[in-house]
Amino acid sequence: MAAYNAASSKKLKTTVNWTPSxxxxLENSAANLPTTLATTTGAGVLN
Incomplete structure (x- = not known):
C-alpha cells in the first residue's frame, strides 16, 4: 500500500469502513472446525 501510494498520484486508503455480509x-477459529465438519460433510452425510 505504501509503495503504491508513494508511486501514484491517486492514493489508496488503508481502511475499508465496511463489514462483509x-x-x-462462519467459524471464528480453526480449533472447532474438525468437530463441525464431521457432522456436516463427508460420506454418509447427504440424504
Whole structure:
C-alpha cells in the first residue's frame, strides 16, 4: 500500500469502513472446525 501510494498520484486508503455480509455462521477459529465438519460433510452425510 505504501509503495503504491508513494508511486501514484491517486492514493489508496488503508481502511475499508465496511463489514462483509456473508460471514454469518462462519467459524471464528480453526480449533472447532474438525468437530463441525464431521457432522456436516463427508460420506454418509447427504440424504
Amino acid at each position: 456473508l460471514t454469518a455462521g
